[in-house]
Amino acid sequence: MASITRRPAADPSRRAAVEADVLAATERLLAAGATYTELGVQRIAAEAGVARSTFYLYFRDKTELLLRLAAQLGDVSFSLVGGWSPTEPAALDELAASLLRVIRFYRDRRHVLAAVLEVAGYDRTIGEFWEEQLGMFIDRAHELLVAEQAAGRAPADLNAPTASRVMIWGGMRVIADHVVNRPADEDASVAREIAANEWFGAFRRPAA
Amino acid sequence: MASITRRPAADPSRRAAVEADVLAATERLLAAGATYTELGVQRIAAEAGVARSTFYLYFRDKTELLLRLAAQLGDVSFSLVGGWSPTEPAALDELAASLLRVIRFYRDRRHVLAAVLEVAGYDRTIGEFWEEQLGMFIDRAHELLVAEQAAGRAPADLNAPTASRVMIWGGMRVIADHVVNRPADEDASVAREIAANEWFGAFRRPAA
DNA sequence: TTTCTGCCGGACAACGTGTCCGACAACATG
DNA sequence: CATGTTGTCGGACACGTTGTCCGGCAGAAA
Numbered sequence: 001m002a003s004i005t006r007r008p009a010a011d012p013s014r015r016a017a018v019e020a021d022v023l024a025a026t027e028r029l030l031a032a033g034a035t036y037t038e039l040g041v042q043r044i045a046a047e048a049g050v051a052r053s054t055f056y057l058y059f060r061d062k063t064e065l066l067l068r069l070a071a072q073l074g075d076v077s078f079s080l081v082g083g084w085s086p087t088e089p090a091a092l093d094e095l096a097a098s099l100l101r102v103i104r105f106y107r108d109r110r111h112v113l114a115a116v117l118e119v120a121g122y123d124r125t126i127g128e129f130w131e132e133q134l135g136m137f138i139d140r141a142h143e144l145l146v147a148e149q150a151a152g153r154a155p156a157d158l159n160a161p162t163a164s165r166v167m168i169w170g171g172m173r174v175i176a177d178h179v180v181n182r183p184a185d186e187d188a189s190v191a192r193e194i195a196a197n198e199w200f201g202a203f204r205r206p207a208a
Numbered sequence: 209m210a211s212i213t214r215r216p217a218a219d220p221s222r223r224a225a226v227e228a229d230v231l232a233a234t235e236r237l238l239a240a241g242a243t244y245t246e247l248g249v250q251r252i253a254a255e256a257g258v259a260r261s262t263f264y265l266y267f268r269d270k271t272e273l274l275l276r277l278a279a280q281l282g283d284v285s286f287s288l289v290g291g292w293s294p295t296e297p298a299a300l301d302e303l304a305a306s307l308l309r310v311i312r313f314y315r316d317r318r319h320v321l322a323a324v325l326e327v328a329g330y331d332r333t334i335g336e337f338w339e340e341q342l343g344m345f346i347d348r349a350h351e352l353l354v355a356e357q358a359a360g361r362a363p364a365d366l367n368a369p370t371a372s373r374v375m376i377w378g379g380m381r382v383i384a385d386h387v388v389n390r391p392a393d394e395d396a397s398v399a400r401e402i403a404a405n406e407w408f409g410a411f412r413r414p415a416a
Numbered sequence: 417t418t419t420c421t422g423c424c425g426g427a428c429a430a431c432g433t434g435t436c437c438g439a440c441a442a443c444a445t446g
Numbered sequence: 447c448a449t450g451t452t453g454t455c456g457g458a459c460a461c462g463t464t465g466t467c468c469g470g471c472a473g474a475a476a
Contacts, residue, residue: 014422037330040463051424056465118329122245162382162401169385170378177373193370201409222453248432259455264434419476428467436459446449 019058022048023069030111036066036118063125070116070126073109074133077102082140086148086203096188096195103175103187110179117176137168148203155207163202171198227266230256231277238319244274244326271333278324278334281317282341285310290348294356294411304396304403311383311395318387325384345376356411363415371410379406 025048029039041062045052059065081098085091106113120130141164148154171194178190233256237247249270253260267273289306293299314321328338349372356362379402386398 035330041465042463051426053425053465053467054423057423061465121326121329122243158404159397159401162398163405165385166378166382166402166405169381170374173377173381174370174374177377178370189367190370193367194374196366196413197371197374197405197409200413201405204414205404205408206412206414249434250432259457261434261436261456262454265454269434417476419474421474422472424469424471426468428465430464432463433461434459437457438455440455441453443452444450446447 015058018048018050018054019068022050022055022058022065024048026065026069027111030115036062036115063119063123066115066119066126067129069112070129073106073113073116074130074136077105078133078136078140080105081137086144086153086199091203092195092199095199096192099171099175099195100188100191103179103191106175107179107184107187110176113176114180134168134172137172138164141167145202154203155205157207158202158205167198167202223266226256226258226262227276230258230263230266230273232256234273234277235319238323244270244323271327271331274323274327274334275337277320278337281314281321281324282338282344285313286341286344286348288313289345294352294361294407299411300403300407303407304400307379307383307403308396308399311387311399314383315387315392315395318384321384322388342376342380345380346372349375353410362411363413365415366410366413375406375410 022044026039026044029043029047030036034043041055042052044065045055048055059068080101081095084095084098086095116126116130119126121127142160145154145158145160145163149156149158149160174190174194178186182190230252234247234252237252237255238244242251249263250260252273253263256263267276288309289303292303292306294303324334324338327334329335350368353362353366353368353371357364357366357368382398382402386394390398
């Protein structure tokens with residue numbers, strides 16, 4: 001029970017510091033090649049220089065740790081492309097530039113990204129988290145596609161909901177793989193390719 | 209040690225029958241909503257009407273079970289699209305038709321597909337298996353794209369390797385999700401959308 | 417010095433995997 | 447019928463993981 005007559009001795013920042021240590025330790029272990037699934041709390045705590053039982057004073061469980069690691073993963077990257085709109089004549093170039101920013105952002109956090117994708121497959125909480133992140137992109141793509149169709153610039157028979165999912169899922173998956181397994185000097189090339197695919201495959205797809 | 213002076217009493221088909229029982233039981237449990245990860249050998253053996261220790265007489269471990277469940281997943285589906293080639297004028301329609309066949313094939317086996325995707329995230333063996341399956345598709349797409357570029361029908365500045373990965377990963381992911389979460393009456397529409405996306409986004413992408 | 421706080425370290429129960437082994441029933445063979 | 451072989455059972459085992467709990471200790475505030 002907390003004392004009322006006396007200010008808690010807890011350093012205001014101490015708690016945050018330990019938390020940051022644990023997060024950093026986890027990233028370090030992931031970067032060293034560990035799979036999040038095979039990474040035990042024991043190992044994480046040791047790397048962070050903390051008792052295993054202490055870990056549970058800071059995180060309810062491994063899922064919450066991953067959730068916190070991944071916190072801004074989607075939000076930030078969304079802000080990097082959310083502003084794009086299909087306005088000629090520079091739309092394609094701008095889309096490629098936006099995607100390049102996203103790729104670079106993810107490259108910095110590629111191990112966390114890989115962990116999220118890995119765990120999303122069997123953990124409901126992480127799965128829903130990632131679905132939600134992708135949802136932002138999908139909704140935005142859908143919105144833009146519908147508008148383009150209304151303006152007659154995208155074909156009316158394009159299936160906007162499906163096209164959105166194809167674009168985002170495909171794009172994300174490729175970016176994730178690229179960023180984990182391929183060198184940074186191909187980033188721009190991949191960004192251009194994805195952009196062109198989305199542009200001519202959906203936004204400016206010729207009428208069937 | 210097996211007796212030599214005497215023919216083994218083992219029914220020729222009994223072993224195969226038990227194996228089939230286990231495979232069927234697993235599919236049943238997956239279809240009932242279980243996650244492959246959370247599905248214990250205990251549970252599978254019970255459902256198959258076999259002792260847990262007997263399971264290990266038939267399968268080295270859970271991974272081998274999944275591998276056997278997934279055996280033809282890729283090969284068969286590849287045979288459904290492997291024959292397609294971008295020959296005008298019916299190429300787009302034929303691509304959509306091929307993809308529809310793939311979608312229907314996967315729909316029948318959607319729970320196994322979901323399990324493979326789930327486990328591929330953290331199990332090396334399954335991951336490599338799936339990568340190999342996708343590799344067939346990617347290689348084929350790449351081959352076709354390069355030929356189309358050589359013939360001047362696809363733009364020379366298209367990045368064939370990346371475009372292949374975008375197409376296949378995106379397509380597979382969307383198909384997998386569609387087949388697991390959406391009704392069968394949208395199958396044709398999804399097939400058409402993916403086909404159009406690949407056709408106009410890569411094979412017949414306008415020159416930049 | 418006293419009192420409170422937070423962390424340690426270790427034990428615990430529950431569960432899962434893969435291995436091993438003795439028991440037993442079915443069955444072909446002599 | 448007696449016998450030996452085979453395959454399965456069922457349970458124990460070692461090992462590793464997760465998340466909880468609690469006694470004890472060190473250090474800082476009063």
